[in-house]
Amino acid sequence: MTEKHMNNCDVLDLDQMEEVALAMAQAEIENAVSCSGLKYSEVAERAERPRSFISKILRGNHNLTIRTMARMFAACGYELRFGREPVAAAWVSYGSASSGLAASPMGDASAYAIVVAYTEAFPTYGMAT
Numbered sequence: 001m002t003e004k005h006m007n008n009c010d011v012l013d014l015d016q017m018e019e020v021a022l023a024m025a026q027a028e029i030e031n032a033v034s035c036s037g038l039k040y041s042e043v044a045e046r047a048e049r050p051r052s053f054i055s056k057i058l059r060g061n062h063n064l065t066i067r068t069m070a071r072m073f074a075a076c077g078y079e080l081r082f083g084r085e086p087v088a089a090a091w092v093s094y095g096s097a098s099s100g101l102a103a104s105p106m107g108d109a110s111a112y113a114i115v116v117a118y119t120e121a122f123p124t125y126g127m128a129t
Contacts (some may be wrong), residue, residue, distance in 0.1 A: 012087060027063050029057060029072045036076040046075035 033043050033054075037051040044051040049071075057072065066080075073080040 008080070017087075020122060022060065022064060025069060026058055029069065029076075032073055032076040032078050036078075043075045047071050071076060 033040065036043070038046070040054045044054045047054075053062070054072075057064065057068070062068070070080045095128050
């Protein structure tokens with residue numbers, strides 16, 4: 001880990017990073033379902049899970065595990081792959097003493113920080129290329 005990366009880790013909002021990672025995982029599953037051309041009921045059948053299970057995952061009412069993600073991707077005809085990127089400096093809490101950043105103009109500091117971090121870290125995420 002470089003000195004720059006270690007310094008960024010001092011002000012990270014890990015809870016926000018977890019929530020964004022979960023949202024991105026859910027979006028990837030939904031994208032896999034959509035690209036597969038399968039209905040949710042067909043994905044559920046292939047994954048050997050009830051249809052309600054698929055709904056829970058996509059609504060965020062299920063704590064995704066790697067096993068569940070791998071199963072969902074396989075049911076859609078895809079293989080789960082992982083990658084990593086250095087932490088973007090934007091993954092900090094707005095308005096926190098350690099970040100030195102002012103509260104968001106929208107009033108909801110947490111949501112604003114997530115959107116800023118997401119768009120700065122992944123400017124083309126989810127866009128067709």
